[in-house]
Amino acid sequence: MWNWVTLAIAVVAAIVAVELLRRVLKSRLIGERWALAGPVVRRCTWPGFASAVLAAASAVYNPDMSGPQANALVQRLFTLLLIGCVTWLVIQAAYAVTDVVLDRLTQVEGARNRRARRIRTQITLVRRVSAAVVVLVALGAMLFTFPQVRALGAGLLASAGIAGVIAGIAAQSTLGNLLAGLQLAFSDALRLDDVVVVRDEWGRVEELTLTYVALRLWDERRLILPVSYFTANPFENWTRHESRILGSVFLRVDWAVPVEEIRAELYRALRDNPLWDQKDWTLQVTDVTPQGLIELRALMSAADSASAWDLRCDIREHLVGFIREKYPESLPRLRIDQV
Template sequence: MQSPSDWPILVISVIGAIILVELVRRMLNRIGRKFALARHLVEHCTWPAFTVAAVLAFNVVFGPGMFGDSPSERGLAGTVERVLGLVTIAAVTWLIVQATYALTDVVLDRLVHVEGERNRRARRIMTQIALVRRVAGAIIIVVAIGAMLFSFPQVRALGAGLLASAGIAGAIVGIAAQPTLGNMLAGLQLAFSDALRLDDVVVVEDEWGRIEEVTLTYVVLRLWDERRLVLPVSYFTQTPFENWTRHGSRVLAVVFLRVDWSVPVKQLRQALYEFLQGNPLWDQKDWTLQVTDVLPNGLVELRALMSAADSPSSWDLKCDVREFLVDYVRDNYPESLPRFRVETPETRVGLAWEHTENK
């Protein structure tokens, strides 16, 4: 028979449960130096574990008689038990979702460091894991909310009536949630059709960038100037877009240089090749230096093209090559720096300047 005198036992039980979780946390923190799973469990599950331990300890010790034996006190105890039940469901759900994220983060950490030819497959798996765990988290939360609602007798009594009108209600909800459901299905379609992956290089709305995040409802594109373009997932299933890394993670980096006609292209091409051989960002495969155009302003356009293992390496390689070419031309062939010529009749060598008046 429980009584108000049991409150100290309840407090001690809750504090003991919290201390136990803290000891486990410290142990995992030490283990986490060698094992990634322990580290991620500490990162994601510390506060949910504290909450679950405290609530469960409270549930185990708490009883209806702790407030007293009068009807009003019994009613208050019943209300507290019902609230505890709701809090328990919420806390356990929180812990399960965070533990799921901790488990999947172990896999994602390994995939992030995959480079070379396996990078494309790794990014596809990362995209799928990120979307699937969001779907799983959403399902767990919906189930938890349903369990919380059905813990009320009034809601259970309405269950039969609601089932009778489930068809009409489902149709109404389906129409209202059509855009959201469409985006969710589009996200899953993108992930499992391999049409779009994290860190893919794409051109969308005339903007070049990399896929930074894929969620159930939107896609975040990080543009070259660090802006973020946020688009609904359904955009990528309904609108054409360019994917430069669809069949491989290798990216061709392009650098344009506008110089004078006197530039020695052969020597510049040889210098570029020697520079690329010593640059770790070049994947030792494709490269070229070509004269691609003669511009109307009198300059010659050179295009340096080289390949890199992935899009981040491509961007850094372009910057390195551009800096090298600028320094090389300035230091070795200053006469080939961009210049604009103006020719007048007086500057024509060997030609007589004749002035004719219109009469």
């Protein structure tokens, strides 16, 4: 009877200790001084409770409580559960530490945004690889708690080469995606929030994992592609060197259009538009179409792709309205000569 009472007291004491630690970390005073407190509380509360309860129960467990026959089974069950909970706690603690860094990198804007997105991509992939390695080590530790597995250890090591070849052939696609994901992250070819054009689809990299890349397209659809696609096929990356990009607007109008007046109006419209970054702009006659029209190209810069898209739409609408109201004779028209 006293053994069970001791076990209950140990479990309650472990729960109280973890709860007190959680409250201290959650308090406003500590939270303001230590940025890690919030992520630790959010991620490590439940694995902390589970690990503390199992550790306390395993420490005070008495073989007399279950009898000699069930003792080995209970001890092994405690060990397996404790390994699983500690693995869970370690992974969540590592994620909590990296969450602090990722949150700060998300807030970086301007010229340092590209480097911040590169570091975010690398941290995200590295912590996923680390979590997978920790899980594999934990599974190995669980298996080696069984005497039969330990007895087969020498044989398994002897056949590791053959098994490795077989596993490599069977998991060729998975391993290829894994290596491709690491290659993308550390070669700086693709980062989170990069603006890319893939298969004639314009979108932003929303998620980059070791197996797939999720693109959020302009119309809120999601395009999911394997990571290996980006190492084996060409794609456009509009923000590889910097988030700032140039946008273009094309107008096809009659030869009678006053180009200088359109150029001056473009500058006035850009100057009053908050989406323009006040840097680059120009208007040029770039082509003469087979239909007898001239092509005007207006270039303008913006801080990022989303601003550039909206700026292009605003300027296109403004210039179309300006030409229609001020120079209706310059609207596109088709001339036919009769002989």
